[in-house]
Amino acid sequence: MTDLLAHQEGARCLLMGNEAMARGALEAGVNVAAGYPGTPSSEIIENLANAAQNGRLYVEWSTNEKVALEVAAAASFAGLRSLCVMKQNGVNVASDFLLHLAGSGTRGGMVLVACDDPGALSSVNEGESRHFARLVEIPLLEPGGFQEALDMMKWAFALSEKIRNIVMVRSVTRLSHASGNVVLGPLPGVDAQAVFRYNGNILDPMEGPVISMPVTAKHGLQQKKLRQAVALFDASPFNTYTGPDAPEILCITASAGYLYSKEAIDLLGLEDRVGLLKLGTTWPLPSRLLAKYLALTHQILIVEEVTSFLEDNVKILAAGMGPEIGVKTIFGKTDGTIPSVGELNPDIVIHALLKITGVDYQGVPADYTQRAETIADTGAPARDLTFCPGCPHRASFWSIHMALQMDNRQGFVCGDIGCYSLAIFPTGFSTLKTVHSMGSGTGIASGFGKLGPFGMNQPVLAVCGDSTFFHAVLPALVNAVHQRSEITLVVLDNSGTAMTGFQPHPGLSVDASGNAVPGLDIARICEAIGAGVRVCDPFDLETTRQTLFDLLESRGGVNVLILKKRCALSPERKARKDFKMSVDQAVCLGSNCGCNRLCTRIFRCPGLIWNKEKKMTEIDEVICVGCGVCASICPSGAVVKKEKA
C-alpha cells in the first residue's frame, strides 16, 4: 500500500489505478467512503482507510454492498462528499437501493466506483456494471488511463454536485490492478459540516425529505439532470480524438480498450488512416461530439470489453442522426470483429484492424511460435489453482469429503464465494457441486432441504466463509430454519475476508482503519436463530470428520458447524511454522503402500514432493509452512511433525 498522503502536489508517482482513484477522491475532499471487498476493487477503500488514520475522513468496510451504498448516501444527504466502492457483482447487490437513490437524488457529491473484471480473472462471472448506469439513469464515466483515473474522480464529484445525483465511475481489472505514472494534485483542507435538512417541500432537492416520490415528478427531474450531464459531456476533457482529419476508419473506444487500440494503431503504422475517439463519458453518450466524428467516415470500429454496451448505444444514436451523418458500417461485437467474451488485449484490436484494412502483420516469425508452443506443451506443465500450503480449507474439505463418503448417501455441498470456491477442483477434492453468488450456497441448500417429499434423500450441505456469512448468508440461514429445511451449514471461519486481503468484517473486533469495534459472534447468532451449533478446529481431522458425520446422521433441521482456523497467509500465521515436517524414509512405503499415495495423489498439498525415482514422498522445505495436517493423513505414520522450539 502506498501512503497517499505522503506525497505533495506535483509529485510524480507510480500508482495502481485503484490508488490513483483513491488519491483522486482525497483530492476531491471526500469525507465518507464505504465498500465491501471484492477483486479488483478492494485497494481503493484500503488506501482510504489508511489515509483515514491521519485526517477527518470516515471509512468503513460495510456488511455488504447495499449497506455500503446506504452508508455513503447518508453522508451525501447530510451535505458531505461520499464514495462507495465495489466490484461488478456488488452493484447487483446494491442495485435495489441504487434505483431508488437515483430517483431521490443526492446532495453532497456522491460517486459510485464499480470495478469490473472482464475475463473473470478473479471472479466467477464477467458481469457488467455499465448497464446499471443506463438502467437506473445516472451518468457513467470510464477512465482510460492512470492520470485520468485520478482526475476523473475529482470531476465526478463536481458533476454529482452540479446535477445533484450519484455519478458512476467504472474501472476494470487492467486499470485497477495495473500501475502507471500519475502527477498528484493538491489536497484540500477539510472543514465539512454534516447536517440533514428535511423541513422543505418534498420536491426541494436540498431542503426536503429525500425520497423517490412522487415518482413520475422525481423521475422527470432525474431525466432532466441527465440531459444536463450530456451537455457537459459534449465539452468534457475526457473525450479526445487523435488521428487524421479524414480517417478511413473511426475507432471508438473507452477504458482499457483505449490503451489497446492506441497500441494496435501504433504497431500497425495506421496513424494516418485510423482515427481514435476515446470516450471518458460513456452514458449518456455525448451526442453532438459523436455526430461530429461519426460524420468523418463510414467505417466505424467499436472497441470495448465483454458486451456491446458502447456499440448498441452508438448505433441507436447513429440511426437517429442518419440524415446528418450518413449510413455507417459498424464493426464490433455484433458482426464478430471483437469477441463478446473475455478481456481484450492489443492483439485482438490488431486482428480487428487487419480484418478491416487488409494490411499485413506478423508479430513474431511463425516457426518461432510453433516451436515455442511445442516446447511449452511438454516443458511447462499446467498449474491448476490450489489452496495454499497450510490452508485451513484443504483440511476442512478433506473432512467434509470423508464424512460424505462414510455417510454414503450421495450427499453434496453447495458452495459459495471465497477462496473455498476452489473446492470445485481437485484441490478441494471436488467437493462443491454448485457455486453462484454471495450467500447463494445456503439459499440453494435451503431449497434442496425441502425436496424430501419428492423423494430426495441425499444429505444437503452448504459452506460459507465468515465474511460471506454476514454479507448474504444470514437471510438464507434464517429462511432455512424458519422453513424447517434439513441442511448442514459449514462456516469456514478463517478470521477475515482472506481472499481479498484480510479486510475486517462484522465478526471481528477491529474496523477498516484499525479502531476497536464490537465483533459479532457467529456461533451465538446461529444459536439465536435456532440452529444447532458445533465448533471444531479443522486441523483436528478426526474430530471434525466425526462431528460432521454425526450431524449428517442426526437429521435434525438446520445444523451449523463452525470450522475455525486463521488463513495461512494471515499476518498472524504467515512466516510462522508450527511444526518441522519430515518424511521418515524407513517408514514410508511410497507407491507400495496400500494408501496408494494418499498424501500426494489425493491430498495434494503444494508443500509435498513426489520423488518419482525413489518412489517416496518428500517435504519441500521452501513451500511447506509446517501446519502438520499431512501427518494426520498418512496411514503408516511416515510423515512426522516435530514441534518447533
Place this chain on the structure above:
Amino acid sequence: MDHTIHLPDPFNLIITGVGGQGNVLASKVVGNMLMEKGLNITIGETFGASQRGGSVMSHLRISPRSGFSPQIPKGKAHLVIALEPTEALRVLKDYGNPKVNVLCNIRPIHSIGVISGDQDYPLLESLQKWIRELCEQAWFINATDAAITLGNPILGNVIMVGALAATRMLPLDRGRFESVITRTMPAAKVEINLAAFDRGRKMIDN
C-alpha cells in the same frame, strides 16, 4: 553506466513466477527505480485468484515517450525474468521472439499436477536447453538457494532484481534500489533486502 544502455521504445519486460514468490513486489521495485530515472512506466499485473499456486505475470512497459497498455502485444517481450523455470517457457510461448533475453531462477516449484503424479516435471537440463533455444541470451541462477543462505527463500525475488541490474539490460543501480526500498519497505527489512540485491548482482558474470 546509464548512458551506455540503449533501450528500445517501449522496452517490454515480463516478470513471471508462481503465486507467493513475490512477483508483484519485484515489479513494483523495478518500476519505481526506472520511474525515478524519469522513464514512463506501466505495470500490468495478474493476481487475485491466480495467486493461489497459479502462474503469475507482471508486464512492465518502459518508455521515455509515453505510457503503454498494461498488456504487452504477443511476441514483443525484450526480457523475461522467470522466478521459476517452467514459467519462462509458458511466457516465451506467448511473448517470446528470437531476440528475447531470459534471466531465470532454476529452482523448480512443482504444480499439484506434478505432485499428484498426473504430470511430469521436466529435467533441469532440458529446461535450460529449451530456454536457450527460444532466446538470444540467457542467464541461469539459483536465486532460491542463495536466498535460503540469507535466511528466507522469499528473498529470491530481490536476488533476481540484483541479478537484473548486473545484466545491464536496464539502467538500474544500487543507489536507486536503496532509495526505493527505503521509501517503500519497513526499516527493519532494508538491510536484508540490500544484501539480497548484492548477492544477486554477484551471481551474474559480466
